[in-house]
Amino acid sequence: MxxxxxxxxxxxxxxxxxxxxxxxxxxxxxxxxxxxxxxxxxxxxxxxxxxxxxxxxxxxxxxxxxxxxxxxxxxMAVVFQEYGRSLFPWMRVAANVELPLRQKGLPRERRRELVAESLAAVGLADAHGAYPWQLSGGMQQRVAIARAIAYEPxxxxxxxxxxxxxxxxxxxxxxxxxxxxxxxxxxxxxxxxxxxxxxxxxxxxxxxxxxxxxxxxxxxxxxxxxxxxxxxxxxxxxxxxxxxxxxxxxxxxxxxxxx
The missing domain is CATH 3.40.50.300 (P-loop containing nucleotide triphosphate hydrolases)
Incomplete structure (x- = not known):
């Protein structure tokens, strides 16, 4: 590979x-x-x-x-060390995860499915409406991981x-x-x-x-x-x-x- x-x-x-x-x-x-x-x-x-x-x-x-x-x-997807710089603080968690899926040109319903699935996979199913700055460091890195796997790399x-x-x-x-x-x-x-x-x-x-x-x-x-x-x-x-x-x-x- x-x-x-x-x-x-x-x-x-x-x-x-x-x-x-x-x-x-x-x-x-x-x-x-x-x-x-x-x-x-x-x-x-x-x-x-x-x-x-x-x-x-x-x-x-x-x-x-x-x-x-x-x-x-x-x-390919990349998860960086500095999660605080890789997440957009003015965007809610779901929007952060969805962002690369928009670039892929996926339909809205499919984007929503992937966002929900990936957040659930990292234990953040209830955090989609929060802003990154409202989460702990570990939770922010989980968001970054969710964004990477939602991309289906x-x-x-x-x-x-x-x-x-x-x-x-x-x-x-x-x-x-x-x-x-x-x-x-x-x-x-x-x-x-x-x-x-x-x-x-x-x-x-x-x-x-x-x-x-x-x-x-x-x-x-x-x-x-x-x-x-x-x-x-x-x-x-x-x-x-x-x-x-x-x-x-x-x-x-x-x-x-x-x-």
Whole structure:
């Protein structure tokens, strides 16, 4: 579904060139949930913007379902970290969720169905008439997720979407995403700086090197398909996997210091 080959990104300014992403190559199969982690500043968000068609790469290719990405693909939705900036405060929750459906040109009745279904799916069936600023941070991010799934994407990109919420809300949202992924069959690429979150959510974890970025390791996550916050995180295999990912990221940081 998602194919990234030799992706490069450099920035030029003030008489110098900064190489953010050197040579990234990986694939995400149809219906997979893949998490991506790496040292701070390694280019995770840059990579996601290139995949989403929001930022042109300096080299390499990105294809979605065999079609090269030259702009935002029609079958892709993105959930950003800063939910407060991605929702329009003057529009009610239902209108925020409906907005991209208008661009799709869907009939009004179908738009209303999708809005109601997606808000119910994220536990906000009764919040359609509220304004975003009347909701908690976790509820606002649920609105952003509802807007993304109402669009009926084939690929869902998530850029550290739970970084700004408290730990309890984060756990609830993690379980929400796994449940939606299992039910909808959408392909998910989930970027996070939280190692435990990556291991808990993903079928596999792509571990990135320090910038300029390459894939350091593609790690399968052999945990049971059915997971919960209490038992999964207490399992010995979970501890082994998170320790391995942590060691790889620390090694990537040491490579920065050595250079």
């Amino acid at each position: 998602l194919d990234v080959k030799g992706l490069k990104k450099t920035y030029t300014g003030d008489g110098r060139t900064v190489e953010a992403v050197r040579d990234l190559t990986f694939t995400v199969a149809d219906g997979d949930l893949t998490c991506l982690v790496g040292p701070s500043g390694c280019g995770k968000t840059t990579l996601l913007k290139c995949i989403a068609g929001l930022l042109p790469p300096s080299g390499g290719t990105v294809t979605v379902d065999g079609t090269p990405v030259t702009g935002p693909p029609p079958g 084939r690929v869902l990109l998530m850029d550290e979407p739970f970084a700004a919420v408290d730990a309890q809300t984060r756990a609830d949202l993690e379980d929400l995403i796994r449940g939606l992924w299992q039910r909808l069959g959408v392909t998910v690429l989930f970027v996070t700086h939280d190692i435990d979150e990556a291991v808990y959510l993903g079928q596999r974890v792509l571990i990135l090197s320090a910038s300029p970025t390459v894939v350091r390791e593609d790690l399968p996550i052999d945990l049971p398909a059915e997971r919960d916050q209490l038992h999964t995180r207490a399992a010995p295999r979970f501890t082994e996997l998170r320790t391995h990912v942590y060691e790889q990221i620390q090694a990537a940081k040491r490579s920065i210091a050595a250079s």
